[in-house]
Amino acid sequence: MTELSAAVQDPGVQAERTRLAWSRTALALAVVGALELHPTRPDLSLLQRIPALLTMLLAVAYWVYGGRRYLRVRAALAADRPIVPRHSTLVLGALVVLPAATALWAVWI
Secondary structure (H helix, E strand, O other), X not given: OHHHHHOOOOOOHXXXXXXXXXXXXXXXXXXXXHHHOOOOOOOOOHHHHHHHHHHHXXXXXXXXXXXXXXXXXXXXXXXXXXXXXXXXXXXXXXXXXXXXXHHHHHHHO
């Protein structure tokens, strides 16, 4: 019974769902960044635009990473190799707090 629980039920489907989750996160970050640069606030200085630009840059990083990870996982599944998390996964996971921190910074400036 333990062999059944360790087997992949739907090969590749988990990787696709994970890819979609990375894409949704990237889209949400891009929307937050765009809202921080709302056109009704033309008086924003460059310093006040930095949080939005950082958030949008992080959105691009999440989108690119999600695509690359998806390709890496699909290749590992096709070659019947184990999927080993990389250091970049931990770094991007830690950066999840960055949009909240930059939004607070934007509010306080």
